[in-house]
Amino acid sequence: MGDNTRHASETVERFLDSTLESVDRAEELAVGAAERAGFDDDDLMKIGMAVRESMVNAVVHGNRYNESKKVRLSVTRNSSRFTVRIADEGEGFDFDRLPDPLASENLMRTSGRGIFLIRSFMDEFRVRRLDPGGTEVTLVKYMVSK
Amino acid sequence: MGDVSVVDVAGRITLGEGSSALRDALRDLVSKGQNKILLNLGEVSYIDSSGIGELVSGFTSVTNSGGTLKLLNLTKRVQDLLQITKLYTVFDVHDNEAHAVASFK
Numbered sequence: 274m275g276d277n278t279r280h281a282s283e284t285v286e287r288f289l290d291s292t293l294e295s296v297d298r299a300e301e302l303a304v305g306a307a308e309r310a311g312f313d314d315d316d317l318m319k320i321g322m323a324v325r326e327s328m329v330n331a332v333v334h335g336n337r338y339n340e341s342k343k344v345r346l347s348v349t350r351n352s353s354r355f356t357v358r359i360a361d362e363g364e365g366f367d368f369d370r371l372p373d374p375l376a377s378e379n380l381m382r383t384s385g386r387g388i389f390l391i392r393s394f395m396d397e398f399r400v401r402r403l404d405p406g407g408t409e410v411t412l413v414k415y416m417v418s419k
Numbered sequence: 420m421g422d423v424s425v426v427d428v429a430g431r432i433t434l435g436e437g438s439s440a441l442r443d444a445l446r447d448l449v450s451k452g453q454n455k456i457l458l459n460l461g462e463v464s465y466i467d468s469s470g471i472g473e474l475v476s477g478f479t480s481v482t483n484s485g486g487t488l489k490l491l492n493l494t495k496r497v498q499d500l501l502q503i504t505k506l507y508t509v510f511d512v513h514d515n516e517a518h519a520v521a522s523f524k
Contacts, residue, residue, distance in 0.1 A: 386468040
């Protein structure tokens, strides 16, 4: 019984405005769900930061703060995976062509580290273009059985 | 303290108010010719990629003005972030304020 409770699935879904307040809100929602899933402080920080960086990309670079565009956040978990999906309505960009922030010529750049941090902090990171427009990123952290 | 400015930073350095407050503080000091700056990050609870960008931007602008920017009292979280972004070796990092102040020439 206890096991079933701990591994119970959960889904949270929100449509958020394209504002920096939504970035904070999404981080809170995801970290709250991750806490309930039993992740430790270190993983909570990593999940929170990955969600934050993804939300900044969606709000700032995707929807460009456009009031008429929303960001869809969904957080789901089952017994093996904690999954966050963040989708914007922007024009999208090529994630594969981002400069390597660890290359010596890029080290002192003031931006361009967000995706790198997301990849560092999550177990899986995927990007897909949405039809008719927009970008969805999927962040996955594997559940560790205690 | 001599001519070294110690700036105590607390809370979150994230996109928005946190990173712009840091940027404004550093700009203000540099514009007054105070370009030996020790940034005390001991009370910083959280920093995102935008905050890291502000540290890099501050470091570059202080260096370009002929000054030096050093970091003091990194929390483990901030230290880890600077390490995985390979910036830890770029900054001169201290954990003792008196020694850090004395290290400015």
